[in-house]
Amino acid sequence: MGAVSMKLSCLRCGELASVTCVEGDACFVRRLQALGVHPGRAVNVVRRAAFNGPLHLRVGSTEFFLRAREADAISVQSPA
Amino acid sequence: MSKRVALLGMPNTGKSTLFNRLTGASARTGNWPGLTVELLAAKLPLGTDLVELVDLPGFYDLHGMTEDEHVVRRFLERVPLDFLVIVLNAAQIDRQINLLLQVKALGVPMLAVLNMSDEAKRFGVNIDTARLSTALGFPVLEVSARRAEGLDVLRQAIADGLRVSNKVSQAELALRLAPDETVQDEADALLRMTVKSPRELSDGMSARLDHVLLHPLWGLPIFFLSLFLLFQFIFTVGAPLQDAVANLLNLLRDAIVQPVAHVLPPFGEGLLIGGVYDGVATVASFLPIIALFFIVMSAVEDSGYLARAAFLVDGFMARIGLDGRGFVLHLFGMGCNVPAVMGTRVMRSPALRALTMLVLPFALCAARLQVFLFLIAALFAPAQAALVLFSLYVLSLLAAVLTAAVFKRRYHAVEPVILELPPYRLPQVGSMFKSAWNEISGFLRRATQFIVVGVVAIWLLTHLPWGVEPSSPASFAGQLSQSVGFIFAPLGFDALLGVALLFGFVAKEIVLGGLAVLYRVQEDGLTQAVQLHMDWVQAYSFMLFTLLYTPCVSTLAAIQAEGKSWRLTLTSVLWSVGLAYAVSFAFYQVARGLGY
Numbered sequence: 009m010g011a012v013s014m015k016l017s018c019l020r021c022g023e024l025a026s027v028t029c030v031e032g033d034a035c036f037v038r039r040l041q042a043l044g045v046h047p048g049r050a051v052n053v054v055r056r057a058a059f060n061g062p063l064h065l066r067v068g069s070t071e072f073f074l075r076a077r078e079a080d081a082i083s084v085q086s087p088a
Numbered sequence: 089m090s091k092r093v094a095l096l097g098m099p100n101t102g103k104s105t106l107f108n109r110l111t112g113a114s115a116r117t118g119n120w121p122g123l124t125v126e127l128l129a130a131k132l133p134l135g136t137d138l139v140e141l142v143d144l145p146g147f148y149d150l151h152g153m154t155e156d157e158h159v160v161r162r163f164l165e166r167v168p169l170d171f172l173v174i175v176l177n178a179a180q181i182d183r184q185i186n187l188l189l190q191v192k193a194l195g196v197p198m199l200a201v202l203n204m205s206d207e208a209k210r211f212g213v214n215i216d217t218a219r220l221s222t223a224l225g226f227p228v229l230e231v232s233a234r235r236a237e238g239l240d241v242l243r244q245a246i247a248d249g250l251r252v253s254n255k256v257s258q259a260e261l262a263l264r265l266a267p268d269e270t271v272q273d274e275a276d277a278l279l280r281m282t283v284k285s286p287r288e289l290s291d292g293m294s295a296r297l298d299h300v301l302l303h304p305l306w307g308l309p310i311f312f313l314s315l316f317l318l319f320q321f322i323f324t325v326g327a328p329l330q331d332a333v334a335n336l337l338n339l340l341r342d343a344i345v346q347p348v349a350h351v352l353p354p355f356g357e358g359l360l361i362g363g364v365y366d367g368v369a370t371v372a373s374f375l376p377i378i379a380l381f382f383i384v385m386s387a388v389e390d391s392g393y394l395a396r397a398a399f400l401v402d403g404f405m406a407r408i409g410l411d412g413r414g415f416v417l418h419l420f421g422m423g424c425n426v427p428a429v430m431g432t433r434v435m436r437s438p439a440l441r442a443l444t445m446l447v448l449p450f451a452l453c454a455a456r457l458q459v460f461l462f463l464i465a466a467l468f469a470p471a472q473a474a475l476v477l478f479s480l481y482v483l484s485l486l487a488a489v490l491t492a493a494v495f496k497r498r499y500h501a502v503e504p505v506i507l508e509l510p511p512y513r514l515p516q517v518g519s520m521f522k523s524a525w526n527e528i529s530g531f532l533r534r535a536t537q538f539i540v541v542g543v544v545a546i547w548l549l550t551h552l553p554w555g556v557e558p559s560s561p562a563s564f565a566g567q568l569s570q571s572v573g574f575i576f577a578p579l580g581f582d583a584l585l586g587v588a589l590l591f592g593f594v595a596k597e598i599v600l601g602g603l604a605v606l607y608r609v610q611e612d613g614l615t616q617a618v619q620l621h622m623d624w625v626q627a628y629s630f631m632l633f634t635l636l637y638t639p640c641v642s643t644l645a646a647i648q649a650e651g652k653s654w655r656l657t658l659t660s661v662l663w664s665v666g667l668a669y670a671v672s673f674a675f676y677q678v679a680r681g682l683g684y
Contacts, residue, residue, distance in 0.1 A: 035153045038148075038152055038153075039149070039152070042148035042186065042187070043148070043506065043508070044180075056304075057302070057399055058305070059407075061399070061402050064298075064399060064509065068182040068183065069182070069211045070508070071294075071509040071511075072507055072509055073399045074505060074506045075402065075406065075505050078506070
């Protein structure tokens with residue numbers, strides 16, 4: 009059973025994956041870390057907004073949204 | 089000397105609710121040396137001390153780079169402190185514990201509050217507080233600020249903590265703020281030891297509500313429908329209240345103010361009654377509507393729906409160069425543009441801030457709402473009233489979108505948008521009224537001088553030079569209106585309306601009070617005077633102009649203070665006046681052309 013590495017933005021809604029890497033400037037990485045997104049944490053794409061809008065994410069009991077462009081900067085490993 | 093305690097924590101931890109619970113109604117906003125923002129503080133007796141409790145802005149990261157994070161750091165560096173209380177959302181301890189450890193590293197005596205412990209249990213999060221407290225070396229208390237549970241224990245713990253005096257000097261604190269070491273390993277170890285939580289958490293109710301309210305298809309229609317219903321509600325409940333206040337103020341004038349003012353010479357009596365009292369009374373009669381607006385707004389904010397609104401519209405906002413936060417600020421701007429403009433501090437990119445500040449003055453604020461409610465009530469049938477008002481809200485949004493589209497190339501920005509979606513919560517009645525009260529008293533504080541100066545200036549212009557027939561062509565106002573009349577004639581305004589608009593630049597609040605003075609009527613007579621002077625086409629054209637033309641002086645001052653660019657401030661004035669003229673002109677000419 010091999011794990012599949014991909015960008016968070018490619019994750020299907022409702023699928024759970026494990027964060028492997030967050031790229032971007034220090035400020036962006038810090039803010040995500042403060043929201044609980046850092047390597048090893050499980051993240052779930054709850055839904056996507058219409059018209060290519062933002063992604064609704066859940067990490068632990070924290071829910072927030074970010075845009076697809078930012079979600080591209082987060083790499084995850086999904087249990088395939 | 090009183091001791092000082094700071095309350096800090098991340099956004100959405102219920103920190104402000106806790107602050108309100110601890111301090112009651114005694115809180116005041118104040119300026120602090122070296123800080124650009126006002127912070128809420130209150131004195132309260134704790135044990136044997138009188139303690140000053142300061143509510144710091146919510147922030148994510150002690151070493152972060154947002155404005156709020158700078159404010160917190162500057163506060164810690166400059167203001168002497170005896171004790172820190174950090175508030176955590178118990179359900180989110182898995183990530184908030186990092187901030188706790190950053191703050192602990194400062195070495196200031198402190199304790200931690202696990203707020204919303206009831207919500208945490210609903211999520212299935214179990215925290216061994218005793219063990220956590222032992223590991224950290226300071227008290228960790230479970231509290232529910234919403235239900236006012238655990239507050240006595242918290243007060244006692246702060247009092248106990250204050251008795252042990254090992255104050256850290258400001259110089260020492262500044263040194264300790266500097267290093268930025270990761271606390272992740274320590275946090276993970278602590279969590280493993282003290283917290284049990286399911287692998288993936290969801291509060292069933294929020295998930296089910298989101299399923300409907302954030303639906304890709306129905307989400308937006310539901311949002312706009314609820315917005316419309318809220319306005320309908322404000323209008324239906326507010327109008328009778330408004331009449332009641334106006335009647336009361338008229339009674340007061342006839343029974344008390346008039347007899348007292350009668351001792352003055354006629355000119356002074358006229359100035360006091362016809363200028364100051366009637367002008368201010370006109371404005372005051374709209375306070376119930378403004379209060380209702382803020383009660384509803386704070387309920388929507390507390391419920392967690394406001395962040396969802398940002399989610400729903402972000403995709404669209406991104407296309408016009410803004411983001412979901414800008415939309416939420418726009419909704420706040422519907423109360424007053426000034427705090428909304430100040431709220432752009434949450435954005436880091438100067439270009440994004442500039443663009444948002446150009447757009448925000450088009451939010452239909454409470455001051456403009458006053459003018460519209462009055463004219464709509466005077467000139468439209470009750471059945472059309474809500475629809476006419478709604479059309480103005482839609483137009484204000486369209487003007488904002490157009491502005492963004494026109495200026496997005498000049499103020500082009502890319503900034504990550506990350507916004508929390510807190511669980512849905514029932515709004516608390518107490519906090520709704522408190523927020524309404526804060527906004528109204530703030531509005532009055534900011535606006536009173538403007539309003540008084542404005543209506544007095546208008547009264548003087550209509551009653552001078554000495555001995556002139558009031559508001560006649562010979563008065564200053566009459567002369568002024570004749571010289572500007574040709575500008576406003578193609579929009580369907582008579583000369584007096586044009587003068588009222590000139591004064592509206594000072595504050596939109598003055599437009600109505602000014603009209604009352606210009607038409608030489610009292611508040612209760614203004615309806616008839618307006619019906620006599622204009623039809624619905626003129627009124628709608630006038631409302632369009634009032635909606636779009638130049639931000640008031642306070643908003644411009646805020647734009648200049650925040651943007652620090654005369655070019656931006658001037659752009660804001662010229663663009664909005666031009667747009668107002670073009671739109672009113674087009675509407676009036678087309679409507680008349682169609683035979684209305």
